[in-house]
Amino acid sequence: MSLPKLLTATAVTAAAALSVTGCTSASVDDAKQAATANSAPSAEVAAAPLNKAAADLLPADVKAKGTLTVGTDPTYPPFEFYASDNKTVIGLDADLAKALGETLGVKVEMVPATFDAILPGLSSHKYDLGISAFNVTAERKKNADFAEYQLSGAALAVKTGNPKHLDVDPMTLCGTKIGGEKGTTQGIETLPAWSKTCTDAGKPAIDIQLYPTQDEANTALASGRIDGILSGELGMAWASKQSGGAFQLSSDKSYLPTPVGMAMAKGSPLAPAIMAAVKALVTGDTYKQINAKYGLPQSVAVSPDAVDARGAQ
Template identity: 30%
Template sequence: MTFRNSAIQLLASTVAVATIGIGSAQAAEKFNLSPDTSNRIRAEKDEAAIKTISPSFKFVQKGKFTVAINPWDPPVATYATDAKTVVGTDPEIAQLLADSFGLELDLVPVAWEDWPLGVSSGKYDAVISNVTVTEERKEKFDFSTYRNDVLGFYVKADSKITAIKEPKDVAGLKVITGAGTNQEKIILEWDRENVAAGLKPIEVQYYDDRAAADLAIQSGRADVEFNPNATLAYSASIKGSTKLVGTVSGGWPIAAEIAVTTKKGAGLADAVTLALNDLIKNGKYGEVLKRWNLTSEATAESKTNPPGLPKSGS
């Protein structure tokens, strides 16, 4: 069963007005959500990476690294307390790469659906916004991996659910996930397996609003949320109202990776990969992930265009 409950969303928005100040204060104490970017972790110019950039590649703006980003959720990318500056793991990875290329960073907030055309048309040099490598996307884009794609199952802090490791563990549960996402594909496949095995079906729920999803979990209208681990772990650490009960790869049953995305054949991907590997070696990369509590998603090596998630039906 699928649905979007407008009434719940409206109620959640009302509740959010009373709680957002507390949540923001807690977040500011635990994570740096200041618009002051002078304290970002910085890197030295990487001459080897610069030399790897194809002579045919031209940056969108002279002297700048123009990066599209979707400020969707902390700690990956969100707006700072001034509601304008974008902060989080991805903005800081972008900063490290700009430093490595000896360029100024120009971070451009965009809607998720707008980045593919922007990168393809040359409007942006790259997108760094939690993009998963897929075989379909590789037809139009090049990838330089920088994080493992991990999805998490989160339940109410006092829930009797203690572990979700395989499809049968979610049989009969009300599960929140994102429409049109890899996690939706996974949970629907788990549901098919369960139904085929004679188990109770899953009730899948979709919410466009973060507060509505939170309210659904806390009120018992939903049993579990299955979405990117990074954002749910952040929320759990700030609010303490949910807990992790299981993780799977974003590409279940195969591994999935998050990557810096550039135009196919533009001549920048190998340089980005080299810069990322140098940042991994010198520890700057690790510092950024530690700062945003994402060390568990760290990759040991950046790769250019590794195998991606298969196309639907393949």
């Protein structure tokens, strides 16, 4: 996440005051302001061609509506963040969502939400899709289906110079304050497991600090209130470059590369159309151009055979 605006006195003070109280309207507004400090690369991306076979699989009500409603957390550049108008969601996932709509011949409406509210919103039919850099895990697949479009591991961001010599190794983190975003795999699965590794070895637990938005976690690290952040490697690499030297990745190591997918309610009638459209996308030029626009290596790309993540749990 970007730090120039995020590190204004107002944003830092507000994030510090709100980080222990949960998500409030003020914290969302501060995160929204913070996210606009980013600017998307200006490279042009060709429109994705309509795939009639995929479009024909859309449920009748979606065809009639002509729009897919997509829940997203726009505080996680380069995947999703706000444009300078403070309301338009831009970023890699926004570009992919647009390309998905072009492939299916429908419009896409990106609806801002806190990350931990998106999957429940799918189950309650508030959103048709969730596109917000979701790691596809066995736990999440119990309640949602995913169309995989990328691979990403976790990375640790630390203060510049890494004064405490931390890394993606739990034994280096015992007794330190490590942040993350609420609802993320790193926050609810990885860090608690790593903390247990510490205590099982007779060492102090990791002091896990979870924040309503990724921007608030980044502010906490830059202002010295935590020692590190565990989050997706691509997002943390972007945030580190945007931080103005406030923090860096601990190393070039990543932890447990896992698929990233577009989420749908379990058993959603949309799944056949979305799977077909994403399979078409990942073999086309638009997908390659979007990855290149955001500087992603070819290693993050998935094959069409890996897209459908509705298999046995």
